[in-house]
Amino acid sequence: MEGLDATFIWLDYAAVFVFGASGALAAARRKHDIVTFTFFAAVTGVGGGTLRDLLIDAPVFWVVRPQYLLAALAAAVAVWAFGAGKARLAILGWLDALGLAAYAIVGAAKALAFGVPAGAAVVMGVLTATFGGVLRDVLAEEPSVLLKREIYVSAALVGAAVFVAAQALGAPELPASLGGFLAAFTVRAGAILFGWSLPGFPGRTPTDDEG
Numbered sequence: 001m002e003g004l005d006a007t008f009i010w011l012d013y014a015a016v017f018v019f020g021a022s023g024a025l026a027a028a029r030r031k032h033d034i035v036t037f038t039f040f041a042a043v044t045g046v047g048g049g050t051l052r053d054l055l056i057d058a059p060v061f062w063v064v065r066p067q068y069l070l071a072a073l074a075a076a077v078a079v080w081a082f083g084a085g086k087a088r089l090a091i092l093g094w095l096d097a098l099g100l101a102a103y104a105i106v107g108a109a110k111a112l113a114f115g116v117p118a119g120a121a122v123v124m125g126v127l128t129a130t131f132g133g134v135l136r137d138v139l140a141e142e143p144s145v146l147l148k149r150e151i152y153v154s155a156a157l158v159g160a161a162v163f164v165a166a167q168a169l170g171a172p173e174l175p176a177s178l179g180g181f182l183a184a185f186t187v188r189a190g191a192i193l194f195g196w197s198l199p200g201f202p203g204r205t206p207t208d209d210e211g
Contacts, residue, residue: 020045020075045072125160159184
């Protein structure tokens with residue numbers, strides 16, 4: 001991918017496939033047809049990266065390399081072919097966690113490659129990792145991940161920050177990316193397994209007073 005070191009290409013394709021699979025599984029919950037499966041997979045797989053590229057004024061990655069769309073298509077076909085039983089639907093959260101961790105690193109890495117300052121590169125990692133999931137939930141008419149108390153965005157933030165900080169300290173790209181990936185995935189896994197969440201706003205709202 002233009003502007004992104006070849007070290008991250010495998011991670012990028014894997015993230016598109018995994019996020020694409022999560023989009024297809026969301027379509028499966030609604031028993032949609034194969035065309036909608038493909039649409040859900042494509043939007044979920046490339047949505048975050050598209051927003052990132054538009055914001056950092058980079059060529060949109062899947063336009064330059066249509067193979068990314070093929071990765072999303074393969075995810076949709078795989079879900080369609082192997083079905084979406086109860087067990088497979090249960091792995092939706094884990095697929096999403098893997099995609100989030102991978103995309104947090106890829107997004108931050110590409111932003112750095114295009115000369116974006118460190119703080120903004122972390123934000124680009126977060127947007128890359130979360131926007132596709134937001135689009136998926138909107139399309140599937142599911143509660144948005146952003147409206148849940150369970151940690152989600154924070155996991156991407158931790159992963160992207162670890163990666164960018166490691167790069168700033170001179171760490172090689174592979175250890176930095178692995179460290180960021182594991183940090184993001186660990187936080188998200190803790191949220192899934194143990195219900196980790198951040199504290200909510202403690203004050204009373206006008207609605208509370210009225211009730």
